[in-house]
Amino acid sequence: MKSYSNLWSEVFANPLKWFSSFVIPLMNISEEDLLNNFRVLFMDAWENIYQCQMLRKQARKGFETRLDACLNKPEAQERIKELRIVLKAMIEIPLLDKAGHQIPETAQSMIPRIEEIISESKPRIASWCGYGETYYFESEQPENDFLKEILSHTAQAVAEMFYSVGGDESVDGPGFEKIGICPNCQIIFEKKRKDQEYCSTRCQQTMAVRRVREKQKKIL
Numbered sequence: 179m180k181s182y183s184n185l186w187s188e189v190f191a192n193p194l195k196w197f198s199s200f201v202i203p204l205m206n207i208s209e210e211d212l213l214n215n216f217r218v219l220f221m222d223a224w225e226n227i228y229q230c231q232m233l234r235k236q237a238r239k240g241f242e243t244r245l246d247a248c249l250n251k252p253e254a255q256e257r258i259k260e261l262r263i264v265l266k267a268m269i270e271i272p273l274l275d276k277a278g279h280q281i282p283e284t285a286q287s288m289i290p291r292i293e294e295i296i297s298e299s300k301p302r303i304a305s306w307c308g309y310g311e312t313y314y315f316e317s318e319q320p321e322n323d324f325l326k327e328i329l330s331h332t333a334q335a336v337a338e339m340f341y342s343v344g345g346d347e348s349v350d351g352p353g354f355e356k357i358g359i360c361p362n363c364q365i366i367f368e369k370k371r372k373d374q375e376y377c378s379t380r381c382q383q384t385m386a387v388r389r390v391r392e393k394q395k396k397i398l
């Protein structure tokens with residue numbers, strides 16, 4: 179159905195927007211009442227990214243119905259937890275690696291799973307009459323697994339953020355300039371400036387105080 183795949187076309191047209199509306203908040207929602215938090219978050223993110231007003235109401239209903247069918251299954255909670263772990267690893271691995279930090283084992287152990295997800299969800303990319311790149315997806319049937327669809331398309335958007343390829347050369351995706359992991363609280367955040375290192379001034383100050391104390395300790 180057209181209204182379903184439109185969301186994912188919007189996501190691929192602007193992966194950073196999906197990243198800030200869905201992925202970052204997903205990393206930070208509370209595990210208490212996870213299913214309901216996930217539902218609210220997904221629908222808010224969808225509202226934020228979905229631009230076509232005309233189809234909005236009708237499409238929203240379609241999404242809600244499919245989402246609820248998945249969230250009502252007994253394994254839903256575990257699957258959302260997995261979704262979070264996979265996406266977190268996909269962000270930590272490139273960012274920590276680039277910064278020369280050690281990659282946590284939890285993230286490393288997810289690599290085969292990430293590769294599997296990416297390889298099965300690759301969207302077909304094609305140029306259309308010189309109007310730029312267009313993404314096509316296999317049409318999804320309403321009874322299909324919606325959580326799987328969310329995971330695979332979101333994973334693809336995250337990959338786009340960190341592993342863009344330009345021509346024959348591999349170049350860094352925009353994620354390196356836009357996304358950070360706070361060295362103090364380890365939260366994943368969207369940078370306001372390219373050189374922003376900490377998630378907040380609070381964390382920056384905490385680290386500055388800690389550094390001063392460590393220096394003083396050494397002197398004493």
Ligand SMILES: [Zn+2]
Pocket residue numbers: 360361362363364365376377378381
């Ligand atoms: Zn922080």
